Amino acid sequence: RRKKETVKDIDIVASAKDEDRAAIMNHFTTLPDIENVVSKGDTKSTIVLEGGIYSDLRIVSDAEYPHLLHHLTGSKEHNVAMRQLAIKKGMKVSEYGLFRGEERILCKDEAEIFAKLGMDFVPPELRENNGEVEAAQAKTLPKLIEPGDIRGMIHNHSTWSDGANTIEEMAQACIDRGYEYLVISDHSKAAAYANGLSVERIKQQHAEIDELNKKLAPFRILKSIECDILSDGSLDYDDDVLATFDLVITSIHSKFNMSESEGTDRIIRALQNPYTTILGHMTGRLLLKRDGYPVNHTAVIDAAADLGVCIEINANPLRLDIDWRHCKYAKEKGVKIAINPDAHRTDGFDDMQYGIGIARKGWLTKNDILNCLSADELLAFAKKRRNG
Structure with missing residues (x-):
């Protein structure tokens, strides 16, 4: 629920009548794809799923349900802050309920828990003790980005480089999902492993996009490139x-073995090129597979703010890069964020759900997000960047 980039186990909370609990637990412990049943009881059972992920099911009463849901959603630090706030107000909050002395204060859902403590509802994504408890008391929580706010898909690949679908197929998938535009950003020539585009092939691709724009209007396909930042920070094309x-x-996409200062300088030099509109996957990390190269996030964000460059949240669940922990600072500096699927096939657009979750964790609203703009507004953003 908090949309963390990684999780170690799965907690499921349910409420049920006493007489129904055994049947529910029987169903839970006989699900497919279970490696092992660790324990089974009337109120809690634990299983191990294929792949080694542990999952708990806890069944409680209707009165306890919102409190256990809030508690297990976490984070631990958020829960501690909530307990401290409750104490200041002469109450006690825990996974068992909200109490004033021995008296239970009934709450039908999570929203009522927050309301009884004088707070606005805190969306699960924000529950990291990152200022959300104070903001909820002050009624200053932001209205977070919603999936319906997204108007177009930025950073996508096609069969021109290493994608599995044609530009037209990618565009039709966007149309079917209700989007207004598609930004095709195939790989540049240095990415030979990904069939990067030569200058001649760029011209051919642009001619195809021109024809498709006539065919698919009013839907728009914008011409872009995922241009490699070379080892010295220069770009892959003139x-x-x-x-x-x-x-x-x-x-x-190459030469990851850098010191923090080298990586930071390399990125900032690339940002200084007036044709850089968006910085893609800032650290190059692949979650649970490869650490990102070291980068001074503050310095890069400051440079992006000074230069008018947008920073990407790469929505691929292996990336989710820029990390949500840096989004709030980028927002404070006025840096636009693009939530990009980096789709290499039509179903890659579905990864947007992960990028939106990360943006919400970063306190971002629709006004902070580049692809909440129309196609014309996006083009104006890029033009303003080029003209300084």
């Missing part, structure tokens, strides 16, 4: 080539 794109995403 400026006259970059000028042919509507917008440019710059990313590191």
Whole structure:
């Protein structure tokens, strides 16, 4: 529920009548894809799923349900802050309920728990003790980005480089999902492993996009490239080539073995190119597989703010990069964030749910997100960046 980038186990909370609990537990402990049943009881059972993930099911009364749900949602630090606030107000809150002395204060759902403590409802994504308890008391929580706020898909690949679907197939999938535009950002020439585009192939792709825009209007396909940031921070094409794109995403795909200062300087030099519209997956991390290269996030965000460059949240669940912990600072500095699926096939658009979760964890609203703009507004953003 908190949309953390990784989880170690799964907690499921349910409320049920006493006479129904045994049947529910029987069903839970006989689900498919179970490696092992660790324990089974009337109120709690634990299983191990294939792949080694532990999952608990806890069954409580209707009165206890919202409190256990809140408690297990966490985070631990958020729960501690909530307990401290309750004490200040002469109450006690725990997984068992909200109490004033021995008297239970009934709460039908999580929202009532917060309300009884004089708070606005805190969305689960914000529950990290990162200022949300104070903001909820002051009624200053932001209205977080919602899936319906997204108007277009930025940073997507096609069969022109290493994607599995044609540009038209990618566009039709966007149309079917109700989006207004698609930004095609195939790989640049240095990414030979990904069939990166030569200058001649760029011209051919742009001609295809022009024809598709006539065919699919009013839907728009924008011309972009995921341009490699080379080892010295320069970009993979000359400026006259970059000028042919509507917008440019710059990313590191090689020579990851850098010091923090080298990585930071390399990225900032790339941001200084006036054709850089968006910085892609800032650290290059692959969750649970590869650590990101070291980067001074503050310095990069400061540079992006000074230069008018957008920073990507790469929504691929292996990336989720830029990390949510840095989004709030980027927002404070006025840096626009793009939530990008980095889709290599049509079903890759479904990864947007993960990117939106990370944006919500980062306190971001629709006004902070680049792809909440219309296509014309996005083009104006890129043009303003190029013109300084």
